[in-house]
Amino acid sequence: MPPVTRYAVHPIAERLARELDGDVRFDPMTRELFSTDASNYRIVPTGVVFPKHDDDVRRIVDLTARDQIALLPRGGGTSLAGQAVGEAVVIDFSKYMNRVLDVNIEEAWARVQPGVVLDNFNSFLQSTGFMFGPDVSPSAQATLGGMVGNNSCGSRSIRYGKMVDHVLELRGVLESGSAFTFGQLSDDGLAASLRRDDELARIIHAVNDLAVTHHEEIDKRFPKIQRRVAGYNLDELGLRNGFNLAGLLVGSEGTLAVNTEARVQLVRKPAHAVLGVCHFDTFSDSMHASAPITALAPHAIELSDKLLIDLARASAIHRDKLHFVHGNPEALLIVEFAGETFEQLMKKLDELSTLMGDLGYGDNVVRVIEPVQCADVWTVRKAGLGLFGSVKGDAKPVAFVEDTAVAPEQLPAFTAAFREVLDRHNVRAAFYGHASVGCLHVRPMLDLRKADGVRKYRAIAEEITELALKFGGTHSGEHGEGLARSEFNQQVFGETLYAAFREVKTAFDPHGRMNPGKKVDAPPMDENLRYGAIYAELIQTLAGGSTLDEETAGALAKRLEAARAQVHADGLPQGRQRQRAR
Ligand SMILES: Cc1cc2nc3c(=O)[nH]c(=O)nc-3n(C[C@H](O)[C@H](O)[C@H](O)COP(=O)(O)OP(=O)(O)OC[C@H]3O[C@@H](n4cnc5c(N)ncnc54)[C@H](O)[C@@H]3O)c2cc1C
Structure with a gap:
């Protein structure tokens, strides 16, 4: 049995320590360590548990039920919106439940525990010729469980989509303690499930009714863009040849159930990849060029603005990797082509150069074809957030309106309007992100230790949420809502769908124990701030x-x-x- 901590702690700690094979840590240092994620928020949890297996997870859910203690499943804690912090018992899956359980290459799927780190998963798959499609930047820390929780994706989402496109089946434990397996149900399977009289049938009934009753509102309110992760995925039910509740759990940020296993689809790894780095004299030019490039079927189009390039130039670690930046561009679009033959990719780079010429940007493409040099480009691009942290002065680039997404064709007008909002508040910002799918990570520079910074934090968030809606987009295209954006879900989805989301929450989690305050009934976004x-x-x-x-x-x-x-x-x-x- 693991040792019980010697601090005066919540009485549940003793019971958990007696019953679990995994670790139980309710000491102040552990709670402090888990009080933050990669967001601006800080909430000290009740305690942290590290389950060793599914039975431990079931015991945690059962033992905490009597006192109605909240639960918060957690992976790498790299969330940017505060969905991985809360006043709850945190269930950490990264320490023990981090194994790849099964790989079926013939059918291209794998079964994984939630704590598997993305890089480790891809290393495991290396010899198979397959890989996992969604590619979040913090691939050395982010876990598959957290990626499911946030419906994550990455630079290559234009090719591989989001997590919801790759999760075939989820297993786990409901708030009641019942085990579940959610996979694809045929029409007959759905009908049979609806005839049963048990807890799972009641959930399926409730959710199916909501999807059917509100189908017009769902069609109207869910933006018609690839990048949207806000709300509960009611629009996913009934898609992909059947009814699959796993699709609803994807992106639910731990607010509906605890997942203990996922069966995920694998994709074939392309044999070659090359990059064309397009240089622009103005930021606006780069935004105008993005949508036309998508017609060339690239695997990625990534934006880096001048601030990011300048910070990389000032960084001793990254300076030597900047061979792909020529002159002093205001913005870069990094375009990746991947495929089976090198010749085919060189032809794509020719087409990119021709397109840039046709659009009036001249010969602005720097070709990067050696794998080592391509890796340099991605290293600098992925270092974005760390580099922004090195900005001098009290105001730092802050993530809170960093997740808007619009159709790529809307980027020129949307980013211009975005800048107008920032100018009105006299705030500078860094712009980078996934231009291919209209999801830009704009980080205004604010000092959240000052009242003025916090005031602008809210004011800008309100205006940008409204702006994204006006452009037919979303306030959350990739990173999720957590504490930063859940407050706006009622405004974004309207009264009817917001009420439906609440019903989804109640159907799965009648006592409101699962990661409360995220997705629905959230606290104001300027509360619980770390600073x-x-x-x-x-x-x-x-x-x-x-x-x-x-x-x-x-x-x-x-x-x-x-x-x-x-x-x-x-x-x-x-x-x-x-x-x-x-
Ligand atoms: C520098 C940086 C770059 C980033 N780049 C990207 C990017 O390119 N693309 C992208 O999509 N995101 C990105 N993110 C956000 C974040 O990394 C991803 O959302 C990531 O997938 C989260 O994984 P995690 O293991 O850290 O999850 P966590 O933060 O630990 O958890 C995420 C959510 O999932 C829930 N959850 C975790 N495990 C379970 C479980 N077993 N059962 C139920 N719910 C669970 C949690 O409760 C939480 O709500 C970035 C973040 C940073 C800091």
């Missing part, structure tokens, strides 16, 4: 009740940050850390 609220409170404590001017408060905040960084680096016990930080 804002905590800083105001701590600085006030430091000031001993006296009123501080902004400059003094800022200086105190910096000292506090430095002290926190120092104590974390020292690795001292939590009590001692607090003392020193003070």
Whole structure:
């Protein structure tokens, strides 16, 4: 039996430690470590458990039911919108439940546990000639369970789509403790399920009724673009030759059930890939060029703006990899072609050059054909977020309106209108992302430790959500809603569908225990901030009740940050850390 922690903790910790084969950690340090993900939010969880197998997961769900304790399944914790933090018992799948269970090459599928990291999965598949299609940037940390939870995808989504296009079957545990397996049901299978009188049949009934009753509203409100992950996937039911509840669980951010296994489709790995890096004198030109390039059937079209290029130039690690940047472009579109023969790809690069010439951009394509050099390009592109963190000054590029998506043809007008909003708030921003599918990661520079920064955080989010809707797009095209965007789901989907989403939630999770406050009934997006609220409170404590001017408060905040960084680096016990930080 794993050791019980020596801290005064929630009484459930003892029971869990007695019953589980996996680890139970309710100590302050572990809770602090799991209080953040890659977002702007921080909520200290009740505790963290690390199940070793399906039975452990069932026990966790059962044991926490009596006291109605909330649960939050978690993978790599790389979510950008706060869906992996909450006041709940966090179930970490990355430590033990991280195995590939079965691979069937003839039928091109694999069965995996949720904690399998994407890079490890692809390494496992290396000798088979197959790979997994969706390719999130943090592939060394993100898990298949988290990718299912967020309906993730990546640079090559124009070719491979989103997770929902690759999940064939999901197994797991409902909030009630019942096990489920959701896969494709034929019409007869659906009819037979509806005749049964059990919990699963009741869920299928409820969800099927909602999809049928609201089909017109679903058709009207779900944007007609490839990149949309907001809400519950009611539009997926009945698609792909049958009814599959797995499609509804994909993208549900752990709010409906705990998944313990997925059967996923594999794709054939292309033999070769080359890149054409298009250089533009203006950002607007790059936006105008994106949609026409999609006609050449590329595997990716990635945007990098000048800020990203400049930051890479200033970085000792990335400077040497910038052989693909010629001169001083305002924006780049990195276009990937992949296929079975090298000749076919060289022809594609010729077509790209011709297209750029026809569009009036001249000979602006730098060809990158050596695999090592292609890898350099992707390394710099994937380093985007880390590089943005190195921006000097208090305002940093912040992720909160970084997930809008519109049809690629709308990008020129949409990005121009986006910039107008930012200009009105006197805020600069970094632009990069997946131009191929109209999903750009725009990160306005804000200081979320200041009231003014937090005010702009909300104001810009409200205006950009409205703008995305006006352009027939979405506020969430890839990263999900979490705490940053769930608040807007009622506005985005309207009263009727929002009420339907609530019914979906209740059908699966009648006691509201599964990752509460995400997707529906979310707190305001400017609450639970990692810095804002905590800083105001701590600085006030430091000031001993006296009123501080902004400059003094800022200086105190910096000292506090430095002290926190120092104590974390020292690795001292939590009590001692607090003392020193003070
Ligand atoms: C630098 C950076 C770049 C990124 N680039 C991309 C990108 O290119 N494409 C993209 O799509 N995303 C991207 N993301 C967002 C994020 O990496 C992805 O959403 C990723 O798939 C999350 O995986 P994870 O294992 O970290 O999941 P987590 O963050 O741990 O969890 C994600 C969600 O899934 C739920 N969940 C996890 N496991 C389970 C389970 N077993 N059962 C039920 N629910 C579960 C969680 O509750 C949570 O709501 C990026 C993030 C960062 C920080």
